[in-house]
Amino acid sequence: MAYASLDSILNPKSVAVVGASDNPMGFGYNFMTHLKSYGFKGDIYPINPKSDEVLGIKAYKDLEDVPGDVDYVIHAIGVHLAPMIIQKASKKNAKCVHVFAGRGAETGRPEAKQLEADILKLGKELEIRLIGPNCLGLYNPTCGLSFGYDFPLDAGPVGALIQSGGNSTDLVHIGALRGVRFSKVVSYGNALDMNQNDFLRYFTDDPDTKVIVGFIEGLRGDSREFMDLLRKATAKKPVILCKGGRTDAGARLTVSHTASLAGSGKIWETAVRQAGAIPVRDLDELINMAVAFSMIPPIKGNRVGIAGCGGGRSVISVDEWADNGFEVPALPESIRQEFKTRGSQIWDWIGNPADVSIVAPNDPFTMPAIVDLMLKHEDFDFVSADAQEDPPFSETHFIASVKENIEGYVQNRKENEKPLLMVFDERSVGITEHDSWNYRTRAEMRTYLVKEKMPFFPSVDEAARAVNEISKYYNRKEEMES
């Protein structure tokens, strides 16, 4: 499918929601809410035989009653009605029907499988492309189309093809908290018509997409073509893929989820690696890679400078960088001398990682000061800074020092070309801790880092694994191109 053709499907000028209603228990209500709250930049047509208006927008009893054409139809009623809706959509010159409804082939029931076959045949006959069935459809922040609550309004460089609806929602939500922004996310479910090949080809050609991520339960259509497309994609941009159903037990389940026949995990992993893509185990890893590839410039070397937290964390930090194959060079003598000259009391004691807990107030040695020198020193390929550790001090002093360091790191990054990333641990709180100054400060700092597009990871291990993949990808690319 040509880029322009799919691009016009994924950027509709008008959307009809079949099953739109004012009942918050219905999915039609939710799709309507999203079109309104994300400010869809086109015409919205709620379809409901019993309403004149849905969420304040004029409704139509039947899709055919809509005046003029409809680009994109969201089918949010029972799947057995899909053939009828596709026929009506054809009369409105629709390019695409998103069959949200599930209970298709994934039920394992023969009548549902037959229904899917009928839907596919009809779509082909009438030249209407289908997304689904059994999926959440499209999130396109640029045109204001979304399938979930609280998604970012701004677009970004990550394109996502995600077979599962829940995983696509999680991807956007968790990614958003880490600063990941999307060109488009397609949740495509049973992939009856358009499948991973169409979306992979699209994102490869899409100039707004710099990184491609995917969650695939089972390949649909031509899997040889998929591997071919994958090689072409990775030559242009990084592709990160999570496979559902890697294990025998998992493969059994993909059938009842998206009616997919999953293949063996090992074969998948090898094939994906050979094509230059990055296989990941789960959504957390997928998001770490999305952060890494969309926010960190290419890193080819393996020598890390570390602005640590206290000593214990610094020790674990070194172990985890080293475990992942990185070198943690001793602090260069020139940096030591620089601090001696400036009058630091700890110039002979400080090392790499630099332990924040031994820095006294008013010492010219500060964490941003050492990060700056590390970023400028040839012994380091990149620098990792730990955001904070829990307060040994009381509120005022602690908040001031954390903010000072984090703002310093953001400044460091602006002033240097060498990559700087951060480690900022995840902490879900209970309602009793929710409003404490410690956790409010953490939340403020995270929003600040997201705004400043600073890449950060939940743990050193995850940061190290991500940088490893960056370096593998860009070294391989260089090799292929030379």
Place this chain on the structure above:
Amino acid sequence: MAYASLDSILNPKSVAVVGASDNPMGFGYNFMTHLKSYGFKGDIYPINPKSDEVLGIKAYKDLEDVPGDVDYVIHAIGVHLAPMIIQKASKKNAKCVHVFAGRGAETGRPEAKQLEADILKLGKELEIRLIGPNCLGLYNPTCGLSFGYDFPLDAGPVGALIQSGGNSTDLVHIGALRGVRFSKVVSYGNALDMNQNDFLRYFTDDPDTKVIVGFIEGLRGDSREFMDLLRKATAKKPVILCKGGRTDAGARLTVSHTASLAGSGKIWETAVRQAGAIPVRDLDELINMAVAFSMIPPIKGNRVGIAGCGGGRSVISVDEWADNGFEVPALPESIRQEFKTRGSQIWDWIGNPADVSIVAPNDPFTMPAIVDLMLKHEDFDFVSADAQEDPPFSETHFIASVKENIEGYVQNRKENEKPLLMVFDERSVGITEHDSWNYRTRAEMRTYLVKEKMPFFPSVDEAARAVNEISKYYNRKEEMES
């Protein structure tokens, strides 16, 4: 060191804080604040030559001015003054001096090493035991002694020996959010006098401690004795140990943190395993094991029943259980029939994991209903329930359904002996998401689960690795005892 003797040191009846002050920038201020806010059950003596009162408590110019004896002295002034304070403490019949001050041997400076040798000699001469130098000391919720802000006021079954101050603070804070509670936590730093052997022996004999966790950068004293003590400990209770400085790069750093000479990671791991303890890589793993061993009853089999989230997460969930060696049996026919009889519309489609997203409202099939049947069925050794996935619905409906499921799981656990655990993903939010209904609901649910002592893990992979260790430990123990 005999249990009773150390127990009396760790349960002091009176505490003096040398360096106590009203200046929030000083650590003496922080130690005083903690004694007050945790309600220390004994006499508090601030020592400050320039104040008559600190934080509203009568202060003394000199330790020797205190009327009567002082059990426990916190040395929160420069380390070079430690010899003088130990001498004064001896005159007050103190049992223990906690030398908080750092800048001892860990600086690598010869004069600091000499000072430590002098301090040790003096302590031995005067029969005063030392904690430290360079450490945060003791958290004993029962007697109201603490070294950190926002620690739980209630005690629990986990005893912790943690060489690093930052790690001990993190352990208590992060553990608290997961429901872990402590008998005592000792942060013991440079371990000049009392070291890991003393604390391991103590926790082994301590009736209030059911699980022992430790973070060790380098063994001090007799390491053969340590392995001996470790074998004795694991015969009585689970012991989880994290080693700082496992790698060469990490080992270099332990010297400048707690002046420890770390050994090789592989040798350590093998020795610890042979002694029946559980080696972990980092603090996150340590906390997962603390949750597992303090909150989950023994599990010996490997067949898991799963109440999943939506399909995509369920698929990843199965893969990760299977990757960790678990069996995910197909849903037993008898459970299927039970739901058919009750009139469920999805009895033929639902599986293990049970996919929450295919459950229609008013179907007799509910997640707690299937968890109950799984817990009662001989095909499963334990059950894992996923807490929630992000809302595809609007607020009201979503909150109601999440609460209903989670309350149902808590009830399931109360009504069945077979182990039930949960997976509840970590999500640190920015300040813009902080007060959203989604994240406030999550926070409320977490507090509820902590209150109900329900074990939960940030990911399936972490849950599976923890259950793996539980099963290894109890199977080994059974073997050793038979």
